[in-house]
Amino acid sequence: MGSTTGCDPQIDIQRLTEPAKQVERYIDQFVGQRALPADLAEAIRYAALGPGKRLRPILVVRSCQAVGGEEAAALPAAAAIELIHAFSLVHDDLPAMDDDDLRRGRPTLHRHTSQAMAILAGDGMMGLAFELIATRIKPADRALAIVRELAIGTNDMVAGQVYDTLANFDQALEPMQRLELIHRHKTGALIIAACRMGAICGGADKPTTDALGRYAEAIGLMFQVVDDLLDVTQTTEHLGKTAGKDVAQEKLTYPALLGMDGSRQTIQKLRQAAHDALKPLGNQANDLAELCDYMAQRTR
Ligand code: IPE
Ligand code: IPE
Numbered sequence: 001m002g003s004t005t006g007c008d009p010q011i012d013i014q015r016l017t018e019p020a021k022q023v024e025r026y027i028d029q030f031v032g033q034r035a036l037p038a039d040l041a042e043a044i045r046y047a048a049l050g051p052g053k054r055l056r057p058i059l060v061v062r063s064c065q066a067v068g069g070e071e072a073a074a075l076p077a078a079a080a081i082e083l084i085h086a087f088s089l090v091h092d093d094l095p096a097m098d099d100d101d102l103r104r105g106r107p108t109l110h111r112h113t114s115q116a117m118a119i120l121a122g123d124g125m126m127g128l129a130f131e132l133i134a135t136r137i138k139p140a141d142r143a144l145a146i147v148r149e150l151a152i153g154t155n156d157m158v159a160g161q162v163y164d165t166l167a168n169f170d171q172a173l174e175p176m177q178r179l180e181l182i183h184r185h186k187t188g189a190l191i192i193a194a195c196r197m198g199a200i201c202g203g204a205d206k207p208t209t210d211a212l213g214r215y216a217e218a219i220g221l222m223f224q225v226v227d228d229l230l231d232v233t234q235t236t237e238h239l240g241k242t243a244g245k246d247v248a249q250e251k252l253t254y255p256a257l258l259g260m261d262g263s264r265q266t267i268q269k270l271r272q273a274a275h276d277a278l279k280p281l282g283n284q285a286n287d288l289a290e291l292c293d294y295m296a297q298r299t300r
């Protein structure tokens, strides 16, 4: 990412995102040791190992380290959350949903293969994520706690996609409340799961896990406000996914409701809330604070 991020040069994104390589190796090996049909394995690798930012697995690793855990202890959970994220993107892009042809600068999976394979590869990545936790995380009570977080995050993400897709849900809510509900679910939920899973991998107590959960709530919502903003301010070429989609599909977004300045102010408020949530962790949370700043300033 380096100098092309357009971010504050003090943010060393190269160093912060270092764990991404280990996570990719972990996913690649896990898919390889599993007897899957060759076409399915290829589709899963295409979706899960394409050029994405890997922010959720990085949050797992950095949250684990922020509570005193080792990177290695976080890798299975980090790989699992990226598999769920990749599944969510593959299904998000399907013709019945956002109907996108471009993802991470390449054809979407259903364009690269077929709709049937994209549906099945998404289903498969969800199964693999839970299999990975059940078989690779010890002791059993830790695996159970992590399964719980990932299952809640996945189901909340799916609920958010339903709210986003069927925009007329719950007309009793004000537009702003509906918008927050969509974003906190479709995007916030997996980011909350990532940070809480990382804390659990590092053996954190409940108050510390909850503090990281509050940090994640703020950056999770912030992440989608930024995504909405980039959809209107960046080009398709720069984003690697189709720009201007939200207006074209009449999505309920922050720029649509609050305008550009209002969206930017929301990002700053959420950024501050995330920093406040990290205070109990002291200096050990410096990397998470820096990641938050990167997420507020990213341009793709
Ligand atoms: C895109 O997520 C979908 C949203 C939740 C906004 P990312 O922006 O993290 O996508 P990749 O993984 O880097 O491609
Ligand atoms: C995606 O939201 C959320 C999930 C994939 C769960 P968007 O539809 O805004 O994501 P992009 O813009 O296609 O990446």
Ligand code: MG
Pocket (backbone or CB within 6 Å): 092, 098, 164
């Ligand atoms: Mg969508």
Ligand code: MG
Pocket (backbone or CB within 6 Å): 092, 093, 098, 100
């Ligand atoms: Mg989309």
Ligand code: MG
Pocket (backbone or CB within 6 Å): 227, 228, 231
């Ligand atoms: Mg978007």
